[in-house]
Amino acid sequence: MIKLGIMGYGNLGRGVEAAVKHNLDMQLCAVFTRRDPQSVTPLTEGVKVYKAEEAAAHAGEIDVLILCGGSATDLPVQTPEYIKYFNVVDSFDTHANIPAHFDCVDKAGKESGKLGLISCGWDPGMFSLARVFGEAVLPGASTYTFWGKGVSQGHSDAIRRVEGVADARQYTVPVPEALEAVRSGKNPQLSTREKHTRECYVVAKEGADKAEIERQIKQMPNYFADYDTTVHFISAEELKRDHSGIPHGGFVFRSGKTGMNNEYNNVVEYSLKLDSNPAFTSSVLVAYARAVYRLSKEGRSGCVTVLDVPPAYICAQSGEELRRSML
Amino acid sequence: MIKLGIMGYGNLGRGVEAAVKHNLDMQLCAVFTRRDPQSVTPLTEGVKVYKAEEAAAHAGEIDVLILCGGSATDLPVQTPEYIKYFNVVDSFDTHANIPAHFDCVDKAGKESGKLGLISCGWDPGMFSLARVFGEAVLPGASTYTFWGKGVSQGHSDAIRRVEGVADARQYTVPVPEALEAVRSGKNPQLSTREKHTRECYVVAKEGADKAEIERQIKQMPNYFADYDTTVHFISAEELKRDHSGIPHGGFVFRSGKTGMNNEYNNVVEYSLKLDSNPAFTSSVLVAYARAVYRLSKEGRSGCVTVLDVPPAYICAQSGEELRRSML
Numbered sequence: 001m002i003k004l005g006i007m008g009y010g011n012l013g014r015g016v017e018a019a020v021k022h023n024l025d026m027q028l029c030a031v032f033t034r035r036d037p038q039s040v041t042p043l044t045e046g047v048k049v050y051k052a053e054e055a056a057a058h059a060g061e062i063d064v065l066i067l068c069g070g071s072a073t074d075l076p077v078q079t080p081e082y083i084k085y086f087n088v089v090d091s092f093d094t095h096a097n098i099p100a101h102f103d104c105v106d107k108a109g110k111e112s113g114k115l116g117l118i119s120c121g122w123d124p125g126m127f128s129l130a131r132v133f134g135e136a137v138l139p140g141a142s143t144y145t146f147w148g149k150g151v152s153q154g155h156s157d158a159i160r161r162v163e164g165v166a167d168a169r170q171y172t173v174p175v176p177e178a179l180e181a182v183r184s185g186k187n188p189q190l191s192t193r194e195k196h197t198r199e200c201y202v203v204a205k206e207g208a209d210k211a212e213i214e215r216q217i218k219q220m221p222n223y224f225a226d227y228d229t230t231v232h233f234i235s236a237e238e239l240k241r242d243h244s245g246i247p248h249g250g251f252v253f254r255s256g257k258t259g260m261n262n263e264y265n266n267v268v269e270y271s272l273k274l275d276s277n278p279a280f281t282s283s284v285l286v287a288y289a290r291a292v293y294r295l296s297k298e299g300r301s302g303c304v305t306v307l308d309v310p311p312a313y314i315c316a317q318s319g320e321e322l323r324r325s326m327l
Numbered sequence: 328m329i330k331l332g333i334m335g336y337g338n339l340g341r342g343v344e345a346a347v348k349h350n351l352d353m354q355l356c357a358v359f360t361r362r363d364p365q366s367v368t369p370l371t372e373g374v375k376v377y378k379a380e381e382a383a384a385h386a387g388e389i390d391v392l393i394l395c396g397g398s399a400t401d402l403p404v405q406t407p408e409y410i411k412y413f414n415v416v417d418s419f420d421t422h423a424n425i426p427a428h429f430d431c432v433d434k435a436g437k438e439s440g441k442l443g444l445i446s447c448g449w450d451p452g453m454f455s456l457a458r459v460f461g462e463a464v465l466p467g468a469s470t471y472t473f474w475g476k477g478v479s480q481g482h483s484d485a486i487r488r489v490e491g492v493a494d495a496r497q498y499t500v501p502v503p504e505a506l507e508a509v510r511s512g513k514n515p516q517l518s519t520r521e522k523h524t525r526e527c528y529v530v531a532k533e534g535a536d537k538a539e540i541e542r543q544i545k546q547m548p549n550y551f552a553d554y555d556t557t558v559h560f561i562s563a564e565e566l567k568r569d570h571s572g573i574p575h576g577g578f579v580f581r582s583g584k585t586g587m588n589n590e591y592n593n594v595v596e597y598s599l600k601l602d603s604n605p606a607f608t609s610s611v612l613v614a615y616a617r618a619v620y621r622l623s624k625e626g627r628s629g630c631v632t633v634l635d636v637p638p639a640y641i642c643a644q645s646g647e648e649l650r651r652s653m654l
Contacts, residue, residue, distance in 0.1 A: 014587075015585070017587070018585065018586050018587040019585065021587065022465075022466045022467055022585070023466055024466075043587055095654070098650055098651070098654050099647065099650055099651050102650055119654055124654045126460065126464065126595075128653055128654045129460070129638055131653045132638050132639065132641075132642055132649060132653050133453065133456070133638060133641075135642055135644075135653065136614040136617075136638075136641040136642045136643075137453065137607070137610050137611045137614050137641075138349075138610065139349045139350055139643070140349055185600070258342070258345060258346065258349070258602075258603060258606035258607055258610050259345050259602075259603060259606050260341075260344070260345040260348065260370055263602075263603075264601070264602035264603040264606045264607075265602045266599070266600065266601050266602065266607055267599075267600040268453075268597075268598070268599055268600075269596070269597070269598045269599075269600075270595075270596070270597050271595070271596045272593070272594075272595055272596075273512070273593065273594040273595075273596075274591070274593050275585075275590075275591035275592045275593065276585060276586060276590075276591040279585035279586050279591045280464070280585055280591075280593055283464050283465065283585050284464045287463040287464050290463075305650060305654055306638070306654075307637065307638050307639040307646070307649055307650070307653075307654065308637045308638075308639055308646070309637060309638075310634065310635045310636060310637050311456055311459045311460060311463075311633070311634050311635075311636075311638075312459065312634040312635055314459075314460075314463040314464075315459055315462055315463045316463075316466070317462075319634070319635070320426065322459060322634055323425055323426055323429055323632060323634070324425070324426050326455055326458045326459050326462065326634075327422070327425050327446055327451045327455045327632055327633075327634065
């Protein structure tokens with residue numbers, strides 16, 4: 001059995017706990033939390049809860065520690081810190097900062113002899129794999145990534161910071177015509193606005209100026225200004241009833257030519273449709289924890305990503321079983 | 328530059344030649360053929376053509392030899408033979424015999440110190456990867472593979488062996504309702520007949536009994552008896568005009584649950600739409616030749632498959648570039 005620990009028991013941490021249940025060669029041994037351990041009750045029997053700052057004392061009990069904090073402030077500190085004591089997996093997803101995070105985790109891991117796998121999940125993660133496979137098998141072709149329909153936590157948070165907003169949920173939606181153009185092999189040039197629309201469900205505070213809220217949202221730079229944005233005002237009850245899930249998904253396309261004179265067209269499509277973003281993300285984290293365990297046993301240390309892991313390493317089955325049943 | 332050789336200059340060999348043109352870090356150095364070398368003229372300038380039996384004498388000039396023969400009789404002999412002298416890649420696709428072929432190539436490669444990657448292409452190959460990723464990230468879920476719409480060479484050949492048939496082309500077609508049921512997450516149980524139909528375009532010899540030909544085709548065990556099969560009789564001109572391409576493609580789905588109580592549904596879809604089956608297959612072979620070259624440089628020998636190769640190894644870009652631009 002591979003012994004796992006969870007650092008941080010939020011949506012992602014609870015997702016990891018659920019994913020472990022689906023993997024018979026794995027066992028959840030400990031949850032580490034910044035909250036009072038007495039206030040945290042895992043759903044899995046026999047799992048110990050410890051204070052985050054006591055983690056190092058339990059290093060010997062855990063094969064891989066899955067870091068379930070956020071990318072903004074938690075992981076840049078936690079991953080290089082905990083790799084001093086544990087093999088680790090994180091879901092660091094601030095794309096622009098991945099190279100720096102990699103170098104930092106790589107250095108700390110090489111010093112401690114532990115292995116860290118960063119930026120795991122579905123984007124970065126499974127979508128990165130789709131992009132790299134597409135790049136390799138159709139060099140010179142075009143890659144398109146679409147997200148949604150799904151809830152963007154970052155955009156929902158941005159709306160909540162607008163004056164007069166009590167609560168909000170934002171869906172990122174791929175434009176159907178753009179999807180269809182790419183799928184048909186047309187290789188269109190698409191602007192930001194042509195690829196996705198943004199749908200906002202907003203609960204206004206009593207007496208708030210709804211027209212002004214809508215204006216503020218639609219003009220927000222980076223988040224909404226470059227998109228066709230729709231704002232729906234709904235009640236708190238409606239938000240809870242109709243928008244409490246965290247679905248997500250998306251599409252990665254690779255579209256381009258083969259043949260001596262580029263005479264053949266090819267379209268590769270990879271897509272995900274997920275009822276729960278954190279539940280699927282953590283399912284990917286757990287699969288890659290298996291690879292980290294195996295690579296670490298072989299003496300690997302430092303930092304790797306999904307791009308460095310032989311696919312067979314993330315499956316419970318042996319190489320022989322995989323060749324027989326899945327090749 | 329990675330120096331490649333091609334063994335066998337048919338559809339697949341010519342596809343490899345075209346794929347090399349799309350990969351700037353690779354160079355086609357030699358074509359080996361069982362035909363008279365004088366009768367073979369590669370489209371790429373400067374490529375030498377040699378007799379297949381002289382291949383061993385050119386071992387020092389080639390980093391990876393891509394074996395472009397058939398799975399029925401060529402590759403079971405050629406791959407274990409040529410790995411004595413070369414790193415090799417093959418597209419062995421007789422699924423049931425892959426484990427035995429693997430063992431045989433592994434033994435020969437370990438003896439010679441060379442590396443062979445077998446069963447490369449899209450199925451086995453990219454579809455195998457999709458199945459393994461699906462298995463790992465959604466354990467306990469269901470996998471569905473659909474092929475087509477595309478030309479099955481094996482089924483076309485089977486029709487050509489029917490008495491009275493001058494020529495034929497067979498398309499494998501996924502049943503749209505089955506695709507849609509899987510895509511929507513319904514996890515249906517599907518019989519062979521419910522998954523695919525078979526469309527046959529047949530040129531009858533003059534005076535042949537068409538009703539009897541149709542009966543013979545539809546009753547053919549393994550090939551057609553378990554499917555809803557349609558037979559269209561057309562002229563040789565129509566066959567040439569409308570059915571001379573070799574398109575193919577297909578879909579791999581993984582569909583199943585996440586969550587502590589299996590409360591969340593997930594559907595992962597990977598699909599290919601290819602104007603030319605051999606052109607795309609050989610494009611995959613060439614990408615994996617790059618991985619074989621790199622793994623061999625690291626001292627790997629014996630046999631591997633796509634499941635054993637870190638995805639970054641098949642891309643021309645460095646790990647650093649991939650992390651920056653694709654993760």
